[in-house]
Amino acid sequence: MGPLAGIKIIEIKGIGPGPYAGQLMADLGAQVVVVERASKPNSIAAPSEMDVNSRGKKSIALDLRNPAGLETLLKMVESADVIFEGNRPGVAEKLGFGPDVCLERNSKIIYGRMTGWGQDGPLAHSAGHDYNYISLTGVAAAIGTKERPTPPLNLVGDYAGGSLFLVVGILSALLERQTSGKGQVIDTAITDGSAHLMSIFHTMDILGGFSVERESNGLDGGAPFYGSYQTSDNKFVSVGPIEPKFFAEMVEKTGMPASFIEDQHNAERWPEIKSTMVETFKSKTRAAWAEIFEGSDACVAGIYNLQEAPSHPHNKARKTYIKINGADQPAPAPRFSRSQCDIPAPPSKEGADTKQVLADWGFDAGEINDLDESGVLT
Numbered sequence: 001m002g003p004l005a006g007i008k009i010i011e012i013k014g015i016g017p018g019p020y021a022g023q024l025m026a027d028l029g030a031q032v033v034v035v036e037r038a039s040k041p042n043s044i045a046a047p048s049e050m051d052v053n054s055r056g057k058k059s060i061a062l063d064l065r066n067p068a069g070l071e072t073l074l075k076m077v078e079s080a081d082v083i084f085e086g087n088r089p090g091v092a093e094k095l096g097f098g099p100d101v102c103l104e105r106n107s108k109i110i111y112g113r114m115t116g117w118g119q120d121g122p123l124a125h126s127a128g129h130d131y132n133y134i135s136l137t138g139v140a141a142a143i144g145t146k147e148r149p150t151p152p153l154n155l156v157g158d159y160a161g162g163s164l165f166l167v168v169g170i171l172s173a174l175l176e177r178q179t180s181g182k183g184q185v186i187d188t189a190i191t192d193g194s195a196h197l198m199s200i201f202h203t204m205d206i207l208g209g210f211s212v213e214r215e216s217n218g219l220d221g222g223a224p225f226y227g228s229y230q231t232s233d234n235k236f237v238s239v240g241p242i243e244p245k246f247f248a249e250m251v252e253k254t255g256m257p258a259s260f261i262e263d264q265h266n267a268e269r270w271p272e273i274k275s276t277m278v279e280t281f282k283s284k285t286r287a288a289w290a291e292i293f294e295g296s297d298a299c300v301a302g303i304y305n306l307q308e309a310p311s312h313p314h315n316k317a318r319k320t321y322i323k324i325n326g327a328d329q330p331a332p333a334p335r336f337s338r339s340q341c342d343i344p345a346p347p348s349k350e351g352a353d354t355k356q357v358l359a360d361w362g363f364d365a366g367e368i369n370d371l372d373e374s375g376v377l378t
Contacts, residue, residue, distance in 0.1 A: 002029020017162030039351030061351030084112030161193030
């Protein structure tokens with residue numbers, strides 16, 4: 001089930017953007033096999049059986065420093081469509097499964113490389129994390145208060161600039177392979193992806209409509225009509241009526257002065273408008289404002305936390321969340337009219353599927369037994 005059914009993907013276990021990219025493709029029906037370094041949790045990662053990013057995947061444990069373990073991986077490469085890893089440049093080559101080796105074994109393989117800085121450049125071999133990567137691309141400087149930048153979780157770098165660009169690259173290469181018959185290597189860098197995400201703000205800058213000073217633009221909290229406001233029960237609502245007719249509806253429903261409507265884009269009046277909005281939204285609870293605004297065009301919504309979100313009526317109606325092993329988590333997305341996605345299987349423990357996966361990928365019982373006895377299947 002799912003549009004990627006029949007695509008075989010090998011994921012070399014990592015952290016952050018790689019596992020999420022694998023989850024996306026597994027959710028869409030691909031057969032994703034995660035190669036663990038050992039059949040126990042990585043010290044800096046969640047145990048696989050508890051990790052949402054591991055759902056729908058099979059887990060095998062191989063000792064890739066053992067020549068027989070490396071050969072096992074390369075034999076799997078021969079029948080795979082995709083392999084991807086998130087090591088620093090040169091590490092996969094040192095371990096013996098770099099792009100050249102994999103393409104020699106399977107000329108049609110798509111080899112994905114997921115890093116923060118990319119495969120070249122002066123920082124390519126340096127350590128870093130999401131916030132460091134987006135710091136070089138204008139993203140980090142644009143998010144936060146006037147006083148200081150604020151980390152936007154690791155959604156912008158790891159997952160938007162990393163995972164999503166890796167998946168786009170893999171799917172594009174698979175599509176191109178239908179014409180060329182050849183595989184290729186994808187160099188996915190979070191710096192490249194997060195820079196790409198800033199495209200619209202480059203447009204604004206070209207047009208003279210973007211300030212590098214935080215909280216001075218229409219979408220960064222500078223404008224009173226785009227931001228968050230506290231309610232009487234110490235919760236929050238998001239307010240975003242950018243268009244004049246939507247702003248007018250918001251003003252009308254809150255009972256604020258009608259004169260605000262014509263001065264929506266009058267920056268000199270923004271402090272007064274914002275002050276009034278602060279006091280107005282503090283006058284009712286989040287639930288009361290939701291009752292007033294939801295279903296209207298005023299572009300006001302309650303801000304719900306991760307534990308509250310699954311219970312919202314809209315999310316429930318669309319089945320945006322599902323339960324796996326009794327825990328709420330996002331359902332596969334997007335949705336397809338024909339190639340509907342299955343509910344993902346629960347995540348496996350590290351190495352739980354090793355023997356079954358090897359059998360499914362063409363290893364005979366004798367080979368599997370020999371590998372087990374030699375300690376390759378860790």
